[in-house]
Amino acid sequence: MNSFFGLKRILPVLVFCFFLPVWGWAQNHFLDSLITLGHSANRGANYELALKYFLLGKTKSDSLGETQYSLTNAYWVADVFRATGKRPEALQFIRENLPKSIQSGQNFLTSKLLNLICSIHFEEFTANHGYGLDSALFYGLKANSLIEEMNDRSALGQNLMLLGAIYNNLNRYDIALDYLLQAEALYRETGRTDDIPNILNNITATYMNQGKLKEAIETAKRSYELSVSSGIKVYQLIAVKNLVELNEKAGNFRDAYSYLQLRNKIHETMLDENTMTKVSELREKFESEKKEAENKVLKSEVEGQRAFQISVTVVLVLGGILFIVLIVAYRAKSKAGIILKKQKEEIEHYNELMFLLNVEIAETNEESKKKALLLDESNRIKDKLFSIISHDLRGPVSTLQSSLSLMIDKSFNPEEQASVITDLSVQVQSTSDLLNNLLYWSAGQMKGLTVQPAEFNINELLEENFVLFSLAAKRKGIHFKFVLYEKPLHVIADRNMINLVIRNLVSNAVKFTRSGEMISLDSSMEPGFAKITISDSGIGMSDSQLNKLFQMNEQTSMPGTENERGLGLGLVMVKEFVEKNNGTLSVKSEIGKGSEFTFLLPQRV
Numbered sequence: 218m219n220s221f222f223g224l225k226r227i228l229p230v231l232v233f234c235f236f237l238p239v240w241g242w243a244q245n246h247f248l249d250s251l252i253t254l255g256h257s258a259n260r261g262a263n264y265e266l267a268l269k270y271f272l273l274g275k276t277k278s279d280s281l282g283e284t285q286y287s288l289t290n291a292y293w294v295a296d297v298f299r300a301t302g303k304r305p306e307a308l309q310f311i312r313e314n315l316p317k318s319i320q321s322g323q324n325f326l327t328s329k330l331l332n333l334i335c336s337i338h339f340e341e342f343t344a345n346h347g348y349g350l351d352s353a354l355f356y357g358l359k360a361n362s363l364i365e366e367m368n369d370r371s372a373l374g375q376n377l378m379l380l381g382a383i384y385n386n387l388n389r390y391d392i393a394l395d396y397l398l399q400a401e402a403l404y405r406e407t408g409r410t411d412d413i414p415n416i417l418n419n420i421t422a423t424y425m426n427q428g429k430l431k432e433a434i435e436t437a438k439r440s441y442e443l444s445v446s447s448g449i450k451v452y453q454l455i456a457v458k459n460l461v462e463l464n465e466k467a468g469n470f471r472d473a474y475s476y477l478q479l480r481n482k483i484h485e486t487m488l489d490e491n492t493m494t495k496v497s498e499l500r501e502k503f504e505s506e507k508k509e510a511e512n513k514v515l516k517s518e519v520e521g522q523r524a525f526q527i528s529v530t531v532v533l534v535l536g537g538i539l540f541i542v543l544i545v546a547y548r549a550k551s552k553a554g555i556i557l558k559k560q561k562e563e564i565e566h567y568n569e570l571m572f573l574l575n576v577e578i579a580e581t582n583e584e585s586k587k588k589a590l591l592l593d594e595s596n597r598i599k600d601k602l603f604s605i606i607s608h609d610l611r612g613p614v615s616t617l618q619s620s621l622s623l624m625i626d627k628s629f630n631p632e633e634q635a636s637v638i639t640d641l642s643v644q645v646q647s648t649s650d651l652l653n654n655l656l657y658w659s660a661g662q663m664k665g666l667t668v669q670p671a672e673f674n675i676n677e678l679l680e681e682n683f684v685l686f687s688l689a690a691k692r693k694g695i696h697f698k699f700v701l702y703e704k705p706l707h708v709i710a711d712r713n714m715i716n717l718v719i720r721n722l723v724s725n726a727v728k729f730t731r732s733g734e735m736i737s738l739d740s741s742m743e744p745g746f747a748k749i750t751i752s753d754s755g756i757g758m759s760d761s762q763l764n765k766l767f768q769m770n771e772q773t774s775m776p777g778t779e780n781e782r783g784l785g786l787g788l789v790m791v792k793e794f795v796e797k798n799n800g801t802l803s804v805k806s807e808i809g810k811g812s813e814f815t816f817l818l819p820q821r822v
Contacts, residue, residue: 248278248286255293259300260411260449262487268297288318288326295333300451304337305671308712311337312673324363328372331360335379341713342386348713354383355681374403375412382419385426394423414444414452421459430467437463450487457483668797672821673712674705675747679738682719686727694732702740708747708818710798715818718794721787722751722814729812730755746800747820752813758806766804767792 255270271293278286291314298307311330318327335357342349357380364372381396401416417440424433437459444452457480464473624634683699690697708715726736730753739750758766766788795802795816806812 244281244283245286248274248281248283251277252286252289252293255290259293259297260447262450264297264301268294271297284317284321285323285326288314288321288323288330292326292329292333295330299333299337299340304341305669305712307337308334308673309671324367325369325372328360328363328367328369328376331356331363332372332376332379335360335376335383339379339383339386345713348717350383350386351685352681352716353379355684357383370403371407371409374400374407374409377403378416378419381416381423385419385423388426390423390427394420397423410443411447411449414440414447414449414456417443418452418455418459421456421463425459425463430463434460434463434467450483454480454483454487668711668714670709670711670798672707672709675708675715675749675818676701676706676740678712678716678719679740679749682716682723683738685720686723689727690736693727693730695727695730696733696735698735698737700737700739702742702747706740706742706747706820708820710800710818711794714794714798718791718816719749719751721791725787726751726753726755726812729753729757734811743817745820746817748815748817750813750815752811754811757808757810757812759808763804763806 251270251274255267255274258264258267258270271290275287275290275294278284278290291310295307295310298304298310311334315327315330318330335353338349338353338356340349342353357376361373361376361380364376377396377400381393381400383393384390384396385393387393397416397420401413401420404410404413404416417436421433421437421440424430424436437456441453441456441460444450444456457476460476461473461480464470464476679699679701683697687697723736723738730736734754736753737750739752741748741750791814792802795818798818800816800818802814802816804812804814
């Protein structure tokens with residue numbers, strides 16, 4: 218009897234101990250299944266379905282307190298956003314989850330998120346050809362450092378692939394090819410053959426840039442064959458597109474045409490798969506709604522038939538009466554009435570034609586005025602660009618040409634040659650910055666600047682630019698002071714535009730500050746606004762220079778303290794970008810005491 222009561226007490230504990238591991242296994246199996254389903258949809262380019270699975274997995278893992286599953290799903294959600302061109306949403310999702318990954322010590326997921334930020338910035342650069350490459354390289358190297366600490370060969374392969382693509386766009390093809398070949402070897406070593414076609418597509422691009430058509434064609438063929446085996450149609454499409462372009466360049470027009478047909482077929486297949494998925498979902502919804510509506514239809518069918526019969530009878534009677542009235546009225550009309558009606562119709566038709574002709578003439582005149590205004594604006598922009606090119610680009614290029622000629626003739630001793638190389642490096646960097654400004658500004662003037670506001674922490678941009686310009690400041694012997702607001706400083710603005718604003722202001726500060734002096738970067742809060750101040754103790758400006766500072770027609774390039782070249786439209790762009798993001802820009806300066814640029818950006822309401 219006592220043993221029975223003892224067993225009765227311990228039985229619930231035994232049941233709990235048995236079912237707890239089973240329940241935990243079931244939960245993890247369910248979360249793994251959601252990730253697997255998301256991957257399957259993602260590989261088939263069905264991004265809408267993939268996003269549903271990953272978001273469901275994120276929600277479920279958050280409710281269960283499964284941090285690792287939550288961060289894994291967050292990574293894939295951001296990756297789907299990236300794949301569908303929603304880069305601001307992807308970056309926002311990553312920045313919401315990256316602190317959690319760092320705090321929980323999930324170094325593997327942290328490195329993947331950093332790699333994904335690098336990939337998104339690289340795609341932004343590819344789409345806009347004006348900005349994003351520096352940020353991509355910054356985050357790519359940051360991820361590389363963390364991955365090497367973990368000795369994670371699987372993650373290292375993806376990181377090297379990204380760095381290879383970045384260096385390819387920096388025209389450093391040998392470094393790019395080395396990274397990409399290492400990445401391919403690591404992917405094969407770790408068994409990740411599904412993604413090897415993507416690496417091969419990047420290697421193809423590198424060979425194309427080097428003019429190695431034969432190697433590029435062979436690599437593109439390998440990429441296509443592997444992507445067919447893995448079933449990833451996006452990689453197939455890229456490989457076939459490369460084969461079309463390569464065979465055209467090589468003069469193999471028959472092969473180029475065959476690959477063009479194959480590309481169209483793959484594209485149609487991707488569209489058909491997405492369409493079939495949507496049709497299936499609509500069919501299920503229709504069937505469920507159909508059952509609901511059947512009872513209502515059956516109930517009202519009898520009443521509807523009866524009402525229809527009555528309506529038809531009434532319409533037929535009224536129609537018959539109306540028909541008889543019309544016949545009588547028609548016969549009663551005289552021939553004179555018919556002639557008068559025709560004359561009236563002809564006059565109305567003539568008036569209508571005259572009205573349409575006047576409208577067409579007015580539209581033509583308005584269109585001609587618009588075209589004339591656009592032509593005048595285009596000529597003004599063209600004249601300004603040619604002026605800057607002749608003033609700020611011809612000088613550095615001529616200096617570079619002369620110095621290289623003297624170096625080839627061995628006219629410098631080793632010490633002089635080192636000094637000349639340092640000066641040329643500064644001029645080349647300055648000329649590169651000027652070209653970036655010119656390209657971005659001229660594209661905006663011709664096509665119209667499109668502001669893409671989003672919420673971001675501006676302190677991150679200040680940190681990136683602090684790192685970017687620290688070396689230049691150190692070379693000149695300038696002290697760099699960096700004081701950030703103690704908390705994240707979120708603003709609503711176009712992140713890429715504001716990055717160019719900060720970069721131009723810091724570059725000018727370095728340019729006009731002498732050795733031993735100081736540059737300061739500060740961020741602070743004002744009611745409803747973030748306040749950014751970039752100041753220096755350099756040569757300063759007079760009142761006359763301040764009055765002409767933001768006038769495009771008066772824009773001139775002043776040499777720096779070490780004869781650095783100017784950035785042309787830099788400050789014109791700075792003012793325009795700040796104001797387009799609902800901000801304000803102010804400047805204080807005094808000869809010999811330095812300059813202070815301050816801009817305000819709106820925060821989240």
